[in-house]
Amino acid sequence: MTDNVDVLVIGGGAAGLSGALTLARARRKVLVLDAGEPRNAPASGVHGFLTRDGLPPAELVRDGVAEVRGYGGEVRAGTVTSARRTGEGFEVETADGQRVRARRLLVTTGLTDELPAVAGVRERWGRDVLHCPYCHGWEVRDQPIGVLGSGPNVMHMTLLLRQWSQDVVLFRHTAPELTAEDRARLAAREIAVVDGEVAGLEITEDRVSGVRLADGRVVPRRAIAVLPRFLARAGFLAELGLKVAPHPMGEHVQTDGRGQTSVPGVWAAGNVTDLSASVVVAAAAGMVAGAGINGELVAEDTRRAVSGQRFSAEVEARLAERVLGERRHGLDSLRAG
Known part of the structure; x- marks a missing residue:
């Protein structure tokens, strides 16, 4: 069975649900x-989202799904594996065999974090290993914080x-060598620099307690900031000719x-396009994209209506001419008789 919709939103996070809500409200x-x-x-928790600060991410999604459904939108599980263009728009397939045809696609699949290969980083990711001070800085305020150097933005x-x-x-780890100016700026802010590679994180009672260097030294820390490489989740778009582009991050x-x-007809919002977007920014981008898609569909619907009107007028004119011709032929026959 194939579903037919105006818009298929691929990804049900803040950006996707916000876009879907906008489109559902646009009927x-x-x-x-x-x-x-x-x-x-x-x-x-989600932070920096006005009136939603501290709300668990799962609750934000749950509430968003309920709102989308409340306006007639549909939300369901499915991992998209391929997307291709058809005469009327697009056809998408999922890993579990679902097939959807849509006039437009809104891609909100987010990104994956390519984390440094340091023991403990992935296990503690999103807890006491963080990447965004605006998202998690308040929660680790006044604690001993370590920065794991692994990129140019350290x-x-x-x-x-x-x-x-x-x-x-x-902890400089694998980051580029610091310049004299860099070290002077750090010293002015009383920030210590530890050279040498990091071997792993020390964990005590389910919390980061320190950073273990390759030479065996352990520096006590309670939170670690890392600089991942952000990779858009967009491989399924390759058949449409839409490829990911390099970004400094x-x-x-x-x-x-x-x-x-x-690619005409394909829209994107959230972290899949804006790698540094917070949840509130992603939600706003989803709304903007949803409104843009609706505007595009309105223009398309109008063109089709005008074209259909012209076609109907032409058909009517031909029918009228045919009827008139038949009447003339009938009159001629009567006169001849």
């Missing part, structure tokens, strides 16, 4: 397919975290700023 037939693998699942992250704690240590799907990609 569009919308379906959300979600793989059930939210990036922020390990986090205890100075920015380290200086930023000094706003939340007076005890910040930069990883790879993303490029859009025009409103959500429209380089």
